[in-house]
Amino acid sequence: MRPWFTTEQLSPNTWVISEYRHWEETHCYLLIGEDRALLIDTGLGICNIYKEIQRLTDKPVIAIATHIHWDHIGGHKYFPDFYAHEAELAWLQGEFPLSIETVREMVVDRCDPPEDFDVRAYEMFQGMPTRILKGGELLDLGGRIVQVFHTPGHSPGHLCFWEEERGDLYTGDLVYLDTLFAYYPSTDPEAYLASLEVIAALPARRVLPAHHTLEVSPELPCQMRDALRRLKQEGKLRHGAGIFQYAGWGIRL
Numbered sequence: 001m002r003p004w005f006t007t008e009q010l011s012p013n014t015w016v017i018s019e020y021r022h023w024e025e026t027h028c029y030l031l032i033g034e035d036r037a038l039l040i041d042t043g044l045g046i047c048n049i050y051k052e053i054q055r056l057t058d059k060p061v062i063a064i065a066t067h068i069h070w071d072h073i074g075g076h077k078y079f080p081d082f083y084a085h086e087a088e089l090a091w092l093q094g095e096f097p098l099s100i101e102t103v104r105e106m107v108v109d110r111c112d113p114p115e116d117f118d119v120r121a122y123e124m125f126q127g128m129p130t131r132i133l134k135g136g137e138l139l140d141l142g143g144r145i146v147q148v149f150h151t152p153g154h155s156p157g158h159l160c161f162w163e164e165e166r167g168d169l170y171t172g173d174l175v176y177l178d179t180l181f182a183y184y185p186s187t188d189p190e191a192y193l194a195s196l197e198v199i200a201a202l203p204a205r206r207v208l209p210a211h212h213t214l215e216v217s218p219e220l221p222c223q224m225r226d227a228l229r230r231l232k233q234e235g236k237l238r239h240g241a242g243i244f245q246y247a248g249w250g251i252r253l
Contacts, residue, residue, distance in 0.1 A: 033141025045074020066172025153192025
């Protein structure tokens with residue numbers, strides 16, 4: 001049986017750790033600086049991602065989530081030093097809007113888990129971050145600067161990360177090739193467009209999503225922005241409007 005995590009080096013000191021045995025195909029990114037490393041998202045928590053990180057770096061690691069959904073914070077329990085946006089602190093304190101039973105069903109949905117995984121023992125990570133973010137921060141890893149952008153829409157405290165020197169844009173669940181989700185009560189279609197306006201203006205050379213294929217065109221944020229602009233003009237950028245399909249992606253409102 002293939003291992004739970006698939007690890008690939010993207011560029012010097014930059015790795016992606018992926019969970020291809022779950023339908024969401026979550027990607028976590030390890031950015032290694034001279035002084036410390038940043039782990040963007042920690043996956044579902046079905047297996048221990050810290051063991052993978054130990055093989056790649058011996059530097060202290062800060063975990064940072066694009067947002068506080070179970071498929072992005074499952075491995076946070078292995079990283080006592082973690083950052084989160086202020087808008088989702090309540091979700092880290094037991095106020096997530098879905099029940100643990102519903103989350104467990106989603107964890108094992110279309111999943112090929114290890115034989116020793118017991119979903120009945122699965123819990124959503126809870127805790128208090130060592131640093132609370134608002135957006136606009138510059139994270140210095142030592143020779144690498146990562147800028148934090150607050151990009152709500154998919155969730156209230158969703159974050160994207162921009163590494164200007166390399167032209168790398170980490171988009172979380174805001175941009176990826178598949179159906180984007182903006183229909184939950186905690187989503188905001190208008191904010192989604194506003195966030196796309198911000199990140200589409202960045203001169204990204206590489207777009208690195210949190211799910212599915214890593215082969216994402218740097219033009220995709222602009223294409224999504226333009227599509228949502230049209231939906232807004234047509235009065236369809238709202239909850240309940242339906243599912244809209246485009247070339248290689250869609251959005252559910």
